Every structure is written in C-alpha cells, then in structure tokens.
Amino acid sequence: xxxxxxxxxxxxxxxxxxxxxxxxxxxxxxxxxxxxxxxxxxxxxxxxxxxxxxxxxxxxxxxxxxxxxxxxxxxxxxxxxxxxxxxxxxxxxxxxxxxxxxxxxxxxxxxxxxxxxxxxxxxxxxxxxxxxxxxxxxxxxxxxxxxxxxxxxxxxxxxxxxxxxxxxxxxxxxxxxxxxxxxxxxxxxxxxxxxxxxxxxxxxxxxxxxxxxxxxxxxxxxxxxxxxxxxxxxxxxxxxxxxxxxxxxxxxxxxxxxxxxxxxxxxxxxxxxxxxxxxxxxxxxxxxxxxxxxxxxxxxxxxxxxxxxxxxxxxxxxxxxxxxxxxxxxxxxxxxxxxxxxxxxxxxxxxxxxxxxxxxxxxxxxxxxxxxxxxxxxxxxxxxxxxxxxxxxxxxxxxxxxxxxxxxxxxxxxxxxxxxxxxx
Amino acid sequence: xxxxxxxxxxxxxxxxxxxxxxxxxxxxxxxxxxxxxxxxxxxxxxxxxxxxxxxxxxxxxxxxxxxxxxxxxxxxxxxxxxxxxxxxxxxxxxxxxxxxxxxxxxxxxxxxxxxxxxxxxxxxxxxxxxxxxxxxxxxxxxxxxxxxxxxxxxxxxxxxxxxxxxxxxxxxxxxxxxxxxxxxxxxxxxxxxxxxxxxxxxxxxxxxxxxxxxxxxxxxxxxxxxxxxxxxxxxxxxxxxxxxxxxxxxxxxxxxxxxxxxxxxxxxxxxxxxxxxxxxxxxxxxxxxxxxxxxxxxxxxxxxxxxxxxxxxxxxxxxxxxxxxxxxxxxxxxxxxxxxxxxxxxxxxxxxxxxxxxxxxxxxx
Numbered sequence: 028x029x030x031x032x033x034x035x036x037x038x039x040x041x042x043x044x045x046x047x048x049x050x051x052x053x054x055x056x057x058x059x060x061x062x063x064x065x066x067x068x069x070x071x072x073x074x075x076x077x078x079x080x081x082x083x084x085x086x087x088x089x090x091x092x093x094x095x096x097x098x099x100x101x102x103x104x105x106x107x108x109x110x111x112x113x114x115x116x117x118x119x120x121x122x123x124x125x126x127x128x129x130x131x132x133x134x135x136x137x138x139x140x141x142x143x144x145x146x147x148x149x150x151x152x153x154x155x156x157x158x159x160x161x162x163x164x165x166x167x168x169x170x171x172x173x174x175x176x177x178x179x180x181x182x183x184x185x186x187x188x189x190x191x192x193x194x195x196x197x198x199x200x201x202x203x204x205x206x207x208x209x210x211x212x213x214x215x216x217x218x219x220x221x222x223x224x225x226x227x228x229x230x231x232x233x234x235x236x237x238x239x240x241x242x243x244x245x246x247x248x249x250x251x252x253x254x255x256x257x258x259x260x261x262x263x264x265x266x267x268x269x270x271x272x273x274x275x276x277x278x279x280x281x282x283x284x285x286x287x288x289x290x291x292x293x294x295x296x297x298x299x300x301x302x303x304x305x306x307x308x309x310x311x312x313x314x315x316x317x318x319x320x321x322x323x324x325x326x327x328x329x330x331x332x333x334x335x336x337x338x339x340x341x342x343x344x345x346x347x348x349x350x351x352x353x354x355x356x357x358x359x360x361x362x363x364x365x366x367x368x369x370x371x372x373x374x375x376x377x378x379x380x381x382x383x384x385x386x387x388x389x390x391x392x393x394x395x396x397x398x399x400x401x402x403x404x405x406x407x408x409x410x411x412x413x414x415x416x417x418x419x420x421x422x423x424x425x426x427x428x429x430x431x432x433x434x435x436x437x438x439x440x441x442x443x444x445x446x447x448x449x450x451x
Numbered sequence: 452x453x454x455x456x457x458x459x460x461x462x463x464x465x466x467x468x469x470x471x472x473x474x475x476x477x478x479x480x481x482x483x484x485x486x487x488x489x490x491x492x493x494x495x496x497x498x499x500x501x502x503x504x505x506x507x508x509x510x511x512x513x514x515x516x517x518x519x520x521x522x523x524x525x526x527x528x529x530x531x532x533x534x535x536x537x538x539x540x541x542x543x544x545x546x547x548x549x550x551x552x553x554x555x556x557x558x559x560x561x562x563x564x565x566x567x568x569x570x571x572x573x574x575x576x577x578x579x580x581x582x583x584x585x586x587x588x589x590x591x592x593x594x595x596x597x598x599x600x601x602x603x604x605x606x607x608x609x610x611x612x613x614x615x616x617x618x619x620x621x622x623x624x625x626x627x628x629x630x631x632x633x634x635x636x637x638x639x640x641x642x643x644x645x646x647x648x649x650x651x652x653x654x655x656x657x658x659x660x661x662x663x664x665x666x667x668x669x670x671x672x673x674x675x676x677x678x679x680x681x682x683x684x685x686x687x688x689x690x691x692x693x694x695x696x697x698x699x700x701x702x703x704x705x706x707x708x709x710x711x712x713x714x715x716x717x718x719x720x721x722x723x724x725x726x727x728x729x730x731x732x733x734x735x736x737x738x739x740x741x742x743x744x745x746x747x748x749x750x751x752x753x754x755x756x757x758x759x760x761x762x763x764x765x766x767x768x769x770x771x772x773x774x775x776x777x778x779x780x781x782x783x784x785x786x787x788x789x790x791x792x793x794x795x796x797x798x799x800x801x802x803x804x805x806x807x808x809x810x811x812x813x814x815x816x
Contacts, residue, residue: 112776112779113776114775117734117737119728119732120727120728120729127517128518128521131515131517131518143636145638146638146642146730149639149642150639150642226635257635
C-alpha cells in the first residue's frame with residue numbers, strides 16, 4: 028500500500044515539477060505577459076485596444092457592443108490579436124484594476140461599455156495620461172478636464188421616437204377596430220400605455236419621453252405610466268413590471284432595460300387573450316414575442332467604433348463627446364413584426380427621412396408641456412455637483428436639442444401625460 | 452475480530468497523531484492530483500496545452516507587479532474575513548453573517564468618508580472610520596450572539612437574516628448617496644481630494660491593507676492560542692456543559708467572541724471601501740463573506756495557515772480571469788478548474804483524518 032501511494036505521489040510531483048519547469052523555461056507562452064509592452068500609437072501596427080465589458084455576449088447590450096467592435100475592427104483593419112477583451116468586469120474597483128492592467132499590457136486605447144465603469148475609467152485616465160480612455164454612455168469627460176478621457180453615446184432618442192410612431196400606428200388601428208376598451212382608458216379618456224424603465228435618470232427619462240412623443244404624434248389622447256426596476260438587467264422584475272402595467276390597463280408596453288422579460292410577459296398575456304403589444308430595446312424581440320412584439324429601438328455601435336478606430340489608426344484624437352443618430356446610421360429600429368399596422372413601413376421611412384433632414388425634431392417644445400406650460404428654458408449641464416443644471420441652455424428656437432451639449436442624454440423634464448409610478 | 456468471516460474489501464479507520472509533515476504531504480499530493488485531473492479535463496474539452504493554461508493562470512495572478520499587488524490586496528481582504536470568522540467558528544458559533552458584517556462596516560466607512568471627508572485631516576478620518584466600522588461590524592455580530600446567549604436562538608439563521616438586513620440598509624443608503632442622481636450607484640467617493648482613502652505606504656497603494664490585516668492575523672492567532680479568553684472560547688466550542696462546569700460564563704464568552712468576530716469583519720468592510728473600492732454598493736462584500744468560510748475551514752481556524760488558503764483561492768480566481776481573456780474561454784471553464792481543485796483539497800482532509808485498510812493487510816500498516 029505504502030509503495031503504491033509513494034509511486035503515485037512521486038508521479039504527481041514529477042507532473043507538478045514539469046508544469047513549473049515549463050513556465051520558467053517558456054515565459055513567452057503567454058501573450059498577455061507584461062514584458063511585451065509596446066509604445067502605444069507609435070506605429071499603427073502596434074496599436075493595441077482594450078475592451079472592458081460589464082457582461083459577456085449573453086446579454087443583448089454587451090452583444091451589441093461586441094458585434095460593433097468586431098465589425099469596426101474588420102472595416103478599419105485592426106486585427107483580432109490587437110484587441111484584448113475583458114468580460115464580466117463589475118462596476119467597482121475591478122474596473123480600475125482591469126483598466127490599469129490593460130495599460131500594463133500595452134493598450135493605448137481602452138473602451139468600457141457600461142455607465143457604472145465611468146468613474147473608475149476616469150481614475151485610470153488621471154493616472155495614465157498617455158493612454159486614451161473612452162467611457163461609453165458616460166457623461167463626465169468634458170467636465171473632467173482630462174484630455175485623454177472621452178465619452179460617446181448614440182442618439183437613441185431618435186430610434187425610440189420612431190419605435191413610438193410604430194406603436195402609435197398600432198394603437199390607432201386598435202382604436203379604429205374598437206379593440207381599446209374602457210379598461211384601457213383613464214378617467215379623462217386618455218389611452219393607457221406603459222413603460223418599464225431601469226433607473227430614474229436622464230438617459231431613461233429622455234428615452235421614454237421620446238417614445239411617448241412618438242406615440243402621441245399619431246394618437247393624441249394617450250398617457251403613459253413608467254415603472255422602474257432599479258436594475259439594467261433583471262428578467263423577473265421586468266416581467267413583473269410589465270404584468271402589473273398590463274393588468275392596470277396598459278395596451279402598449281415599451282422598455283428601457285436589457286432583458287427579454289417584458290416582451291416575454293406580454294407574449295404570455297397575448298396568448299392568454301389580452302390585447303397587448305410591446306416595443307423592445309437593443310435586440311429583436313420577435314424570437315420571444317412573435318405576436319406581441321412590434322419592433323425594437325436599436326443601436327449600431329459599429330458606427331462609433333469605426334469612427335474611433337479610424338481616428339486611432341490615423342493617429343488623430345477621438346472627439347471628447349461623440350453623439351450621432353440616423354444621420355450616420357448609428358440608431359435604427361429592428362425588423363417590423365407581423366402584428367404591425369398596415370402602412371407602418373412607409374410611415375417609418377417618412378419619419379426617418381424627416382429626422383435625417385432636420386425637418387422633424389423629436390423634442391419640439393410645441394409638442395409637450397410641463398405643468399401645463401410650454402418650456403422655454405432648460406439648463407442641461409451641472410458643474411457644481413448638485414445634480415441641477417447650472418449652465419448650457421438646451422432650448423433654442425422652440426427645440427430642445429438633446430445630446431448636442433454633451434453626448435450623454437440630459438433631457439430630465441417630466442412632461443405632462445407621463446406618470447412615474449415608483450420614482451424613489 | 453474474526454478475520455475468517457467476511458472481511459470488507461476496504462475499511463476506514465480514524466488516524467491519530469499524524470505527523471505534521473505527513474499531513475502536508477497528503478495535501479500537496481492532492482493539489483498535484485487536482486492539477487493532473489484539471490489538465491486532463493482541459494485537454495479533453497478545449498484541446499489546449501494544460502501547461503500553458505497553468506502558465507496563463509500564473510500570469511494572471513503574478514504576471515506583473517501591479518497584478519501581484521492586486522492579488523495581494525484581494526488575498527488580504529479574504530484573509531481578514533477568515534480571521535474574523537476564526538474566533539466564532541472556534542466557539543462552534545456558525546457565523547455565516549460575515550457578508551452583512553462587512554457591508555455595515557463598509558457602510559459606516561462610506562458614511563464617514565462622505566460626511567467628514569472635507570472636514571477633518573485624513574489621518575484622523577482613518578482613525579475615526581477604523582473605530583466606527585469596527586463598531587458597526589461588532590453590533591451586527593453581537594445581535595445574534597445576544598439572542599443566542601439569552602434565548603437560545605439559532606445563530607445560523609439569525610446571522611444569515613442579518614445579511615439581508617444589511618443588504619437592504621446598503622441599498623437604502625446607495626439610493627440616498629447616489630452619484631449622479633438616479634443612477635443608483637455611489638461612484639468613487641471623494642474622487643478629487645481622496646480624503647479617507649488609504650494612503651500609499653512606501654509608494655505602495657495596497658501595503659497598508661496588508662499591514663492592517665497581517666496585524667489582525669497575528670493578534671487573533673495569539674488571542675486564540677495563548678490567552679485565557681481564547682482558551683475559554685475553545686472550551687465553549689468543545690462542550691458548553693464542560694465550560695459551565697468549570698465555571699466559565701458561557702453567555703459572556705459568546706457575546707465577547709462575537710463582538711470580536713463582528714468587529715474584524717467590519718474592519719474587512721473598512722479595508723474594502725477605504726483601501727480598495729472607494730465606493731459602496733450591495734455587492735461590496737461580493738460573496739466573500741461566504742468564500743472566507745472555506746478559507747477558515749481549510750486552515751482549521753489557524754490564522755497563519757489561512758494566509759495560504761486565502762492566497763490559493765484568490766490565485767485561482769485571478770488565474771480564471773486570465774485564461775478567460777487569453778483563450779476566449781468563458782468563466783465556466785475556469786470555475787470548473789476551481790471546483791476540481793477545491794474538491795481534491797477538501798477531499799484530502801479525509802485522508803488526513805482517516806486511512807483505508809484494504810483486505811488482507813495488517814492493521815498496523
């Protein structure tokens with residue numbers, strides 16, 4: 028017995044030693060070794076790009092970024108081995124650790140995809156002035172005073188408005204067919220719609236307001252209730268919120284949260300005989316809600332990444348704030364579902380063209396009121412940290428111009444017709 | 452024993468007095484076997500050279516000075532919690548509430564940083580947060596202890612439920628302190644003037660974390676092994692009745708020990724917030740309060756051995772992240788490796804405590 032054990036031990040030890048010996052003899056076996064530090068940006072072939080993702084390809088939001096980066100890399104000519112991917116980086120000090128680690132690996136440009144990464148990216152940017160950090164969807168780059176810290180965002184409010192138009196056309200059809208019941212109406216006669224939001228902050232407010240205005244441009248007497256889940260990704264909470272909204276009479280449900288929870292819930296209710304349709308976000312919802320889903324507001328991140336990678340290869344600086352919409356093809360809506368009203372495609376094309384040529388402004392102050400009054404002034408930027416705007420007039424010539432003063436949305440007005448059910 | 456009758460193929464016999472070097476040899480063998488099995492699994496599934504994968508894991512944990520320091524920082528964090536759990540577990544008080552004790556400690560730290568950040572100098576602020584976070588953790592630890600001592604409540608359930616109270620409390624304050632408004636995150640606290648942050652010692656950002664935790668490690672080791680208090684804790688753990696018989700005030704020992712255990716876990720929260728993340732969220736403890744239970748058990752509550760076990764777990768975690776990046780494997784592959792290694796190491800404890808006697812062998816073998 029002893030001999031067998033001894034033999035086994037000896038064998039395993041040899042194995043372990045072999046493992047150590049190999050490491051010592053072959054340090055170059057790991058491409059991520061810190062010794063291979065290049066001077067970033069010196070030669071285009073030496074450009075190394077780090078990517079920090081909050082989840083992995085299994086969530087719609089991160090998948091959209093991963094696809095965008097892959098397409099951009101292929102279009103601009105950045106080879107795969109020049110991109111270092113870091114998945115599942117949570118929004119805490121591990122983001123800072125990861126960012127500085129990428130710097131050590133020789134990355135000259137580092138992108139993070141989630142809002143919560145921003146302050147850690149900024150901390151890393153402060154300490155590594157030779158490396159450019161881009162916090163996607165962030166909002167503090169311009170005010171940080173750091174020349175190597177950037178933000179970028181798509182004009183998602185435009186595609187939300189268009190998805191609202193799609194929902195509005197469906198609603199008009201439902202009204203014409205007499206499918207809107209009394210239970211679907213408020214006491215004042217407005218038709219109930221619902222929205223599942225993540226957090227009560229400007230990005231979400233801007234998005235649901237744009238959606239609502241899109242619906243309202245087709246059906247005038249409409250009201251919307253917003254429920255917050257306090258999470259970007261929580262399938263259960265999103266489904267529950269959708270169920271609650273529908274049972275309170277909402278006939279159209281849209282969302283600004285990353286899962287398929289709400290559309291799945293709507294499809295289940297639809298199958299059970301309830302009249303309800305939904306508009307998704309980020310990913311095509313037809314696979315989970317073939318009958319209930321109308322369309323989804325989407326981002327095409329490859330537009331930004333192509334721009335940024337192009338600048339990097341050209342050795343030029345990336346814009347501190349970048350925001351584009353339909354003009355550059357950075358936003359879109361997904362394929363229209365079979366349930367969409369007749370003539371939707373034509374109307375969508377018309378609206379998209381109007382947004383492109385500037386004849387249609389999503390936040391035209393004539394189309395909404397706050398407390399019964401038309402809004403004439405709104406300071407968008409906060410410089411003293413009290414979360415109230417103190418500079419940057421956003422309203423000019425009767426138009427609230429979103430994402431022009433900085434890339435991240437700042438439309439924080441709570442307009443008439445929209446009720447937040449659980450704002451903290 | 453009638454040897455002629457049906458003797459089982461193998462019998463399990465408890466070992467007594469195994470020499471220390473022998474037990475470590477068994478542990479080492481288990482680790483080597485675990486690595487061998489992992490190698491086979493890696494090769495069978497993804498067709499990668501396992502030695503290179505191990506090399507990548509090493510790179511992930513120690514590939515650069517920075518990575519080494521981060522590995523050290525996380526090891527110290529895990530060690531701190533393990534050290535905090537040690538007195539409670541020694542007393543057979545199943546404190547699975549470390550998660551909550553860390554959170555309230557972190558919450559107290561964040562509160563001090565936010566409200567006194569610009570008012571008092573950093574050294575005073577650090578002393579204040581040290582005291583307040585230890586006190587907060589102690590309160591979270593002593594509540595279940597009080598009820599256990601006074602009314603005989605079940606400490607496992609009580610400490611577990613205290614975790615949820617702490618999580619809700621943290622969620623409330625995160626909403627209160629959120630930055631920017633509506634984002635439901637606190638962001639980096641005092642990002643511009645860094646008050647309340649651990650200062651760099653000898654130019655090393657995380658050296659203070661290590662020094663603080665190592666001091667606690669030495670303190671708890673001495674406390675448990677060489678003091679009257681520590682002896683009383685052990686006696687209460689072995690048998691409450693014996694303790695009562697020899698005149699130990701059991702209630703007092705339970706409360707006193709949990710005060711200490713909670714306070715150290717609270718300090719782990721202090722280290723996590725002031726020394727590493729500089730923010731607070733419901734994931735500040737991040738499950739480490741539970742991972743540390745493995746650390747403490749593997750080390751048999753010997754706080755010096757915990758340095759090894761904590762380092763091993765953190766090494767596996769960092770290595771896992773690296774191979775996920777380097778070979779585009781997702782996290783599950785690395786979790787499998789961690790699982791296999793833990794299985795073997797935990798399994799080796801069986802062979803340290805028992806031995807197998809095969810049929811036909813003399814018992815004296």
